[in-house]
Amino acid sequence: MIPAPVPRLAVIVVAAGSGTRLNGGAPKAFVGLDEHTILRHALRGVFAAPRAQVVVVVPAGFEGAALTDAREVAGDRLDLVSVVAGGDTRQSSVAAGLRALWADVDTVLVHDAARALTPPEVFERVIAALDDGADAVIPTVPVVDTMKRVDATGAIVAAVDRSELAAAQTPQGFRREILAEALTAADADHTDDAALVAAAGHPVITVAGDAASFKITTGPDLERARSLLATAPPPAAPAESMPRGPRVGIGTDVHAFGGAGTLWLAGLEWPGEDPLSGHSDGDAVAHAIVDALLAAAGLGDIGTHFGTDRPEFAGAHAGAFLAHTRNLLAEAGWRVGNVSVQVQANRPRFAGRRVESERVLSAALGGAPVSVSATTTDGLGFTGRTEGVAAFATALVVPA
C-alpha cells in the first residue's frame, strides 16, 4: 500500500480551558453531552472534514482522556493525532498547539472544542477560502439581536448598526507563518486568533459560519447542544476514515443469586427460579454480550455506557441493554456479525429454553445470530455451589 502523504493542513483543537462559566464539574471539553464528551463530538466534526494533522490541546493531566476520545473517532487517521498540554490563556494554548505542528504543514485551522457541533461544511468553506489565496479566514454568522453600546454602569451610550456586525466562530484558518509570527509579536491577549492576526496588520476575510457551530459557554448552551443531539444524530464519519473490520471481542460477567423477584437470564424470565442481584436485572448473559460487542467495536465497556449513574438502566432487562449497545455500534459505523455466549450455572436448566433465549437475544440485536450454550462445573467453584452464574461471550462486528 502507498503511504498517505504527510498533510500540509493542520487543525489545532483548543480544549485546555477550565470552563469556569459552565461549571460542569470537569474541564469543559470533558463534560458529557450524551454518552460522549464535548471533545469527542468536536473531534467527530474535525475528522469528517478534509484530512489534516490534528493537534488536541488539553489541560495537563487530560492527555490520556483526550487520546481515548480521539481514538474512538479518528478511524484510520489516528496516526495524524497528537495531544499536548495547553496554557493559562486560549492564546497560550494555541501557541502550544503550533509548537506541535509538523514541518510540512503550511496551513493551520484553530478550532474551539467548545464548538462541539460544528458541521464539516464550515471546515470546508474555510479551507476553500485559504485554497483561493486568503491569508486569514474566519466563519461568521449575522448578529440577530439589536445591539447597544453600554458603559460600565450599564447605561446605553449609543446604538450600533447591526448590519455592520458579525459574530465570529471557529475554525479560523491561517497561513502558518502569519499565525506564528502574530503570536510571537503579540503584546496583548486576544480571545480569538483573527483578532491576533488583525492586530499584526493582516486582512482577515469571512465565510459563512453555521448556527450549529455555537460555542458551549454556559449551562443553557449545554442544554441546547444536548437537545440538538437528541433530535439530530451527529454526522457520520467519511468513508475513508471508517474503521475496517471485521473485529472480535470478548466479555464475561458474574452475578450472585440474591434479592427479590424472579430470575431474568439470557433475555428470559424464569418463574420459580431464584433471582440474580445487580444494579439492573443481573442478567449476566446479556451483560457479557454487551461487553463483548463494545470490546469488538473498540467502544469501551459496559461501565462506560451503562454506569450506575444511568438510572434508566436500573432494573432494565436484556432488551434495553442490547438495543442501546446496537445503537452505539451503529453510530460508530459497526453492525453485529454474530455472538456466541456460554453460561456456567447449575440453575436454571437451559436445555428446554436455549433456542427461545437465542431468539430473544437475536431479536434485540436486530436479527444477528446469537448462539447460547450452557454448562455446569462438576460441583466446583461458586457456580458449582449454586452461589451465582457466570457468562462468557464472544462477538464479531463488521463495518455497517
Ligand code: CTP
Ligand atoms: N481554551 C484553551 N486554553 C485556555 C482557555 C481556553 O484551550 N487556557 C479553549 C477552551 O477549551 C475552548 C476555547 O478555548 O474550547 C474557547 O474558550 P472558552 O469558551 O472561553 O472556554 P473556557 O475558557 O474553558 O471557559 P470559561 O472562559 O468559561 O472558563
Ligand code: MG
Ligand atoms: Mg475562557
